[in-house]
Amino acid sequence: MNVRRVVASVVLTVVFAPLLALAEEPARAIPLPQLRSGKEFVSAETRAQQDDLTVNPGMLWVDQGEKLWREPAGPAGRSCASCHGEPSSLTGAATRYPAYDAGAQRLLDLEGRIQQCRTERQKALPFAYEMQPLLALTTLVAYQSRGLPIHVDISGTVRPAFEIGRRLYYEQQGQLNISCAQCHEQNWGKRLRTERISQGHPNGFPAYRLEWQTLGSLSRRLRACFQGVRAEPFEAGSSELVAIELYLAWRAEGLPIETPAVRR
Amino acid sequence: MPATRIVVPATAKKGDVIEIKTLINHVMETGFRHDNSGKPIPRDIITRFTCTYAGEEVFRMDLFTGVAANPFVAFTTIATETGDLVFEWTDQHGVVTRGQARITVT
Numbered sequence: 001m002n003v004r005r006v007v008a009s010v011v012l013t014v015v016f017a018p019l020l021a022l023a024e025e026p027a028r029a030i031p032l033p034q035l036r037s038g039k040e041f042v043s044a045e046t047r048a049q050q051d052d053l054t055v056n057p058g059m060l061w062v063d064q065g066e067k068l069w070r071e072p073a074g075p076a077g078r079s080c081a082s083c084h085g086e087p088s089s090l091t092g093a094a095t096r097y098p099a100y101d102a103g104a105q106r107l108l109d110l111e112g113r114i115q116q117c118r119t120e121r122q123k124a125l126p127f128a129y130e131m132q133p134l135l136a137l138t139t140l141v142a143y144q145s146r147g148l149p150i151h152v153d154i155s156g157t158v159r160p161a162f163e164i165g166r167r168l169y170y171e172q173q174g175q176l177n178i179s180c181a182q183c184h185e186q187n188w189g190k191r192l193r194t195e196r197i198s199q200g201h202p203n204g205f206p207a208y209r210l211e212w213q214t215l216g217s218l219s220r221r222l223r224a225c226f227q228g229v230r231a232e233p234f235e236a237g238s239s240e241l242v243a244i245e246l247y248l249a250w251r252a253e254g255l256p257i258e259t260p261a262v263r264r
Numbered sequence: 265m266p267a268t269r270i271v272v273p274a275t276a277k278k279g280d281v282i283e284i285k286t287l288i289n290h291v292m293e294t295g296f297r298h299d300n301s302g303k304p305i306p307r308d309i310i311t312r313f314t315c316t317y318a319g320e321e322v323f324r325m326d327l328f329t330g331v332a333a334n335p336f337v338a339f340t341t342i343a344t345e346t347g348d349l350v351f352e353w354t355d356q357h358g359v360v361t362r363g364q365a366r367i368t369v370t
Contacts (some may be wrong), residue, residue, distance in 0.1 A: 054271040057334045060289045063267055213292075213333035 058260020065140025165247030174231025204261025318347030
């Protein structure tokens, strides 16, 4: 065999094999037909509260978001409505997040994207994470996609972030030394004290949580899980937390957005 | 002023039992909790909710620290005449949040 050809094939294998591995569709631990929204793990009363929008407390944030949507901000006095028109113009947008943002040159979740609009387009000061106006706008935008299936892109530029998210999902963490997968993949449906363990899907967020007595973001929910296993939580909006959010969104492929969901 | 949501049927037949649903955005802080530095978080609750129908009181309730945040109240009344339903939530400081809805009775 020609030595040069052997060298060339070795080089090709070394350079392209990892790329091929990255391009592969990863295996799903829970097959798509077996996915269960968090809605199926709460009481019938809580489900009813979520479904009846007149009773759903999360709608207070949608109402608030609609007011903010039309409120000018920043030196140019531009509002969300100035560029986007009606909130319904963003129907389906929430199903694609977290997504790579060319302007920010990184992966952004829906909150991050709204912040990006606020600082870059409106030239206004960013909101702090979990601040009421940011929650209200995020809830309003996600609400436009209520009932639409989640579908995130994990190819190309976002693939490394996806792999980080997947690694963190399976990494045992904290004093309890537990990974996300040990509860939400291996033991979903079983009881943890008085509660049934869900599959840990993000499709209802921002959601009204009875435990919080208020509405909160997915990042707040994830940080609560980190605290639960006594690990140091990642900061809201950090690349690690958004990577986990991306992995969760990929895992929940096809589940309908339920924002604002009501969870226990 | 806290945000509210009020659901009243727009129309009803005279004598019909109608369901009214209300929701108000309020923390309903019990006063029993402490913040991260150990300081007590002061009580902040709604103490009274009333509803008048065409000027007549049809529903009243007292609220205490055991009521969860963002109180949801549903009740029924009988459609008697066309008129306004006026809802008032009074907090512990006497601040009143008012909401209104009109019903046409045929």
